[in-house]
Amino acid sequence: MQFDQLNRRDFIVLLGGGSAGWPLVANAQQSGKLFRLGYLAFIRGQDSETVLQRLSELGYSEGRNLRFDLRSVDGQAERLPQLAAELVRAGPDVLIAGFGTLAAKAAKAATTTIPVVFTSVGDPIGAGLVASLNRPGGNVTGVSSEASDVVGKRLQILQECIPGKLTIAVLVNPDTPFSTLALQELRVAADARGLRIQVFEARTADQVPVAIEAANQAGAAGLITLEDPLIVRVRHQIAELAAKARLPAVYANRAFAEAGGLMSYGVDRRQLYRHAAEYVDKILKGAKPADLPVEQPTQFEFVINLKAAQSLGLTVPNTLLVNADQVIE
Structure with missing residues (x-):
């Protein structure tokens, strides 16, 4: 049976934007202001680099018309409110929240007046970030x-x-707001397919090996991870542990397949970050965040690591291989 609706790469961009802008920002642009952007990151990585690269393509240059202030908590969630407050005190024209829901929630809590653009949030409504997507x-x-x-x-x-x-293990950080919704959807999908879901929690990097070992001891036949900044940060460890436990796994981020994981299916995150930069540009040119629809992905990328499959003794069905956007050999 062919995998249904396994589409490739591109995203539909919801352009949106009201005719009335943020007057102070618009007037500042006309006067040749040096724009100041604050960036709150849960972990350092591709998100901030890609946002800055796209802004450069859009005509923003550090030192000429842009100052880019990056603050990262390096995985320590308890520090997010403090760094968000520091960025707000600096008076940025836009505050950008890096990968994950926790950074976005901290940014929103820190200001009700400075425009905030989040780069990657699973459930913006459920997290209380927006009233509606449109x-x-x-x-x-x-x-x-x-x-x-x-x-x-x-x-x-x-x-x-x-x-x-079979029984499928799910590795999840329960402190991530999106996890509750994702688990609900996963349970519905599992019931429809006659599968049993068993959840294993990891709130810290030290808990990841324990969770995967527990999944192995419980007799799980496969593994799914619910993506969050912690899980992504320790992706190499997770891929190694899953291989050692001989657990076939599918991940949300292609970085896992590139790190030795079996398969990944999810959005092209580089494109998400580029689109977030485009929203920043719109706001600096006068658009209201309230009028810019939350952009949703409509197509995804599928990556298979054949070397990982061979080490697990798995033969990947041709129906999956022909639909893959990339096969790592």
Whole structure:
């Protein structure tokens, strides 16, 4: 059976934007102001680098018309409110929230007046960031990283590799706001496929090996991870531990497949970050965050690591191989 609706790469960009802008920002641009951007990151990485690169393509240059202030908590969530407050005190024209929901929530809590653009949030409404996707309201908008059925599609991919009515382990950080919604969707998809879901929690990097070992001891046949900054940060460790436990796994981020994981199915995050930069540009040119619809991905990328499959003794079905955007050999 061919994997249904496994589409490739591009995203539809919801352009949006009201005719009335933020007057102070618009007037500042006309006067040749040096724009100041604050960037709150949960972990340092591709998100801030890609945002800055796209801003450069849009005509912004550090030292000429842009100052880019990056603050990262390096995975220490408890520091987010403090660094968000520091960035707000510096008076940025736009505050950007890096990968993950926790950074976005900290940015929103820190200001009700400075425009906030989040780069990657799974459930913006459920997290209390926006009133609706089409009309965010307030001072916050950005880019969503998940579609409603994406976790179910990952489960479908995994079942095609390991057919049967099996137990699938789910590695999750319960402190991530998106986890609750994702788990609900995953359970519905599992029930429809006759699969049993068993959840294993990891709030810190030290808990990841314990969780994967517990999944192995419980007799899980496969593994799915619910993406969050912690899980992404320790992706090499997770891929190694899953291989050692001989757990076929499907991940949300291609970085896992590149790190030795079996498969990934999810959005092209580089494009998410580029689109977030485009929202920053719109706001600096006068658009209201309240009028910029939260952008949602409509197409995804699928990556298979054949070397990982061979080490697990798996034969990846041709129906998956022909639909892959990339096969790592």
